[in-house]
Amino acid sequence: MAKKQKRKQHKKLQRALQKRTQRKKKLVQRAIHESASERPASMLRRAREFPFLGAWVQRDWQQYGIASMIVARTQPDDNITFGRFLVDTFCVGLKDTFFGVNVEPNQFHNDALPRLYQGEPPISVSVELAHEIIYGAIEFAEAIGFRPHRLFNRTRNILDTADAQPRSGVIEFGHGGVPTYVPAPGDNQRMVLNRLVENVGIGNFNYVPAGEPPEGFEELFQQNAQAQGQPPIPASPIWTPEQQAAQGDVDSDSGLWVPNQQTDAPAETSSVEEAEQQPERSALWVPGT
Template sequence: MAKSRKRKKGNYKVAQKFNENSFLKNQLRKLPIDNCYIISNWKESGQTTIIITRKHINDNYSAAIFYVDLLCAGVKETFFVTNKHKDEIEDFLEDDDVTCSYALVHNIIWGAVEFADEIGIKPHKDFIKTQYFLEEDTEEIEFMDIEFGKLGSPIVVIDNENKNYDVIKILDKTIGKENYKILNIDEEFGFLDELPLEYEELGFDSKKEMMDELLSNNSEKEIDEYFEVFFEMFEEEKNIDIKNIPENYEPITIVRIIETIYFIAISPKKVDEQGFQELFAQLFFDDIPDSPFDIPDEKITYEPIDLGINKTEEEEEAHLQLLNKMNSKRRRLDKSILKQISLFPDNPVFKAMYYKWLYEKGKMVKIKKSIDDDYKKHPDYLFMKLYYGEFLIDEKRFDKIYEIFENKTRLDELYPERVLFHITEYVGFCQFHIDFNIAIGKIETAVQYYDSLTKYHVDGNEELMAYIANKVLKAKSEFLSSVNLK
């Protein structure tokens, strides 16, 4: 019988199969980020392709490609390639792709994912893999304030071939038809017809065209003459840089056109050419009129007020830290606020800060889940009352608003026992009543609150004041589009 021969043991290396998941989770983030690319007009289009590359020690590259919808759906599609020559990576680039900072693409991708998640839309299934091309979303990455949606509302972009019915179905269920807009990019007009615009972002000629369109239903000869006089008087002003104007001077913009025509519209008298000039001069140069909602100057302070809400030093310190974080617009701020809410559940300050953050991010679904109960726990705290009131405006529960504000229209009437109010309390109170009166169609009352508000200067709130002014102007312009100026 032949003897069996034993195989000699040797040091044989078995070729390891490439483990994709292990590479992505354990090795990829150890590779340095090389270049990042984005479409040059990503802001205007609201949609973009993003490419992130990481460099291997052998001079090859791995890359992830993301198709991102900043207006609604987040990461719509994504895939990756590994260990490719640079030429192969560059094949993915288009003519309108430009290099950009990693911080920018980080903020766009994570922000879009977060925005979409809040309205019930999950990222593409392969994002579970390509997310590892990104750094973890921590405060170590510079925060950038990027707009998702438009003015806080999702925009579903469709065309004649892709109607995005799946996205619309989700939004109908999660936030309701009234809380999003649909934009067909194959139609003749785009955002100008679908969305409200920031007036200050338009050029002078565009503003004139917009005003002409606004008054198209009222294009009587005398209105055209008013415009002609206006532009003859102030044509030389049109090139003034709005962002760098002399102190106490305002350039001639759509703001004053709207205000002048608005006052003509509500005036019981016919305004002739001379009257137009006089009215314009009065609106432009006169002091702000008194408002029935003014409170005495001595009741407004810019100094901190101790209302006894922060009961301990720990609460006061946490409050100040969160204020600093909010001012610096830190990412993932909600986690920091929620931590303080868990530590100090009876303190309404932290809950109000949380709702402020939710409103700024347009997270209406989260607000709706808890604000009724939180207001019931803290009905006397002004900022909780204000954020609850804003929620009621969105819900069109106007009778409830009269109830929680006890039919009081002035801050010192709502809190008669107080002798001082911080300027931020006054700003918040006026802002709410501007929103409320616009919502119920009382434009003149909203204007009076705005006039009252503009008498005070609030450092660091220029953005807020511009936002409020824009709301008032938009309400005026909508009013103008519905009246006959004969």
């Protein structure tokens, strides 16, 4: 009788332990699910809590003055939060930015990265270098009157603060330290040139049109030279290097990146004030939509 009672108690204890274990598993699974399904804005606000996964940029970015930078962090559920930062290191700073959250590692490495770099393998760089390029370009541009893209208010959470990472001091901004404007498709060139003339002054920046300069641009320079009390400019203000930087369509025309869909080469978005005047758009990279 005593043995039967002990066996019953043992079985009862085992069932209780099994139920407790199952409850714990469900709680863990629920926590993971809640983390994975957390709203993108909430996940983005928490991004600085996550460890860095890495940073990437396209090859030859220094030659052309355009760095298409990806910075990624690993979420508690092992999925990935990343930000994309398109920076013009020669002149106007951060031109475009967007982010993605809850991206599966396999999808990030085998789908997102190849598509974001249009099939050209990017190079891995240190997180410190990524911060130096992004923040350095923004600071250089702000000093000459250009603010970063408005969505940086969101995507900056994927980065550390501007002074958190050490800087090497070897990254050069401007071409030889001189603001050098190389317009991309979709740029409001006249607005950018106006701002350069106002904030830097004629003769203190370079202008390298990738195609036809905006109509009346020489008159713009002449008028501003006279307003500044300078003699008329006898020749074109265009600076022509020995080898003009090739312009690639590296910018994104949308804050939304859709995997499993072939995309055309994106057009350059309008910079500075034009970008700020555009209707609000999502800055979120959404997988599976």
